[in-house]
Amino acid sequence: MQLAFVLVEPKVPENVGAAARALCTMGFGELWLVNSDLHTRPEAHWLAHGSDHILDNARIFPDLAAVRNSVDLLMGTSAKPRHQRQDWHAPAALRQALASKGTSVATAALVFGREDRGLSNEELALCDLLTGIPMKVAYPSLNLAQSVMLYAWEMSGLSLPAQAQAEPAHNEVRLGALRQRLETLLPMLEAPAQGKLSQWIFQRLPLLTERDVGFVHTLCGNIERAVSRHKR
Structure with a gap:
């Protein structure tokens, strides 16, 4: 770092x-x-x-x-x-x-x-x-x-x-890339009280450990594929 x-x-x-x-x-x-x-x-x-x-x-x-x-x-x-x-x-x-x-x-x-x-x-x-x-x-x-x-x-x-420095993480496991990914993904979910949900997520995002960041990236990938299938 x-x-x-x-x-x-x-x-x-x-x-x-x-x-x-x-x-x-x-x-x-x-x-x-x-x-x-x-x-x-x-x-x-x-x-x-x-x-x-x-x-x-x-x-x-x-x-x-x-x-x-x-x-x-x-x-x-x-x-x-x-x-x-x-x-x-x-x-x-x-x-x-x-x-x-x-x-x-x-x-x-x-x-x-x-x-x-x-x-x-x-x-x-x-x-x-x-x-x-x-x-x-x-x-x-x-x-x-x-x-x-x-x-x-x-x-x-x-x-x-x-x-x-150790070899930097690829974009798919970086915290900054995860923030950008969520900024695109969350508006697509059309969830009730989305504003409060987004606020809650982005306040806790910087507290994630390295392992947590990788897990949430995987979770985002699964949600993105589900949203894409739903649109089709």
Whole structure:
């Protein structure tokens, strides 16, 4: 699994540099930025301190939707659960969820919001899972670079260099492909309360283990064949 750390429209170049340094010290190399060029600023490189290569190789995306289309699993950071969702995980629980994915997830992305207002509701709605850092006091939030450091420490060892990764799963057993398959299949079923069913399925989909993903792919195949026979 490749794990990317995504900064959405960061405001302070020093935070970008400090985030790059945090990733480097924990063995990560994928820094992605949304709608930002702060990684090119001298201030970012001042704080990078030996991790300039991460800034130089940062990937840039126009919006979070473009990131969504580039990964199998998208995880957003939020101080608390949103949209009445039950899939909010502390960092340790998030690591366990990621570790269970095996080769069903080739690329995952952990998303951090803006320093002043975090991620919007629309951006959080794009995420498969939400995560946050429980705090002992009622303080609004951690500094962006501090948050990246805590997650990088917790997730250390999950992400491997490309040449060291296990053979990625074929599309038919990948989590991202399963999401796309269900987005096509569910509207075809015309089930009562379909909206609630779809919401229930997609909230639980990111929690599946590698074995579960393969099973649901097989189940989808059986349903697709049944639907095709019914139409004929």
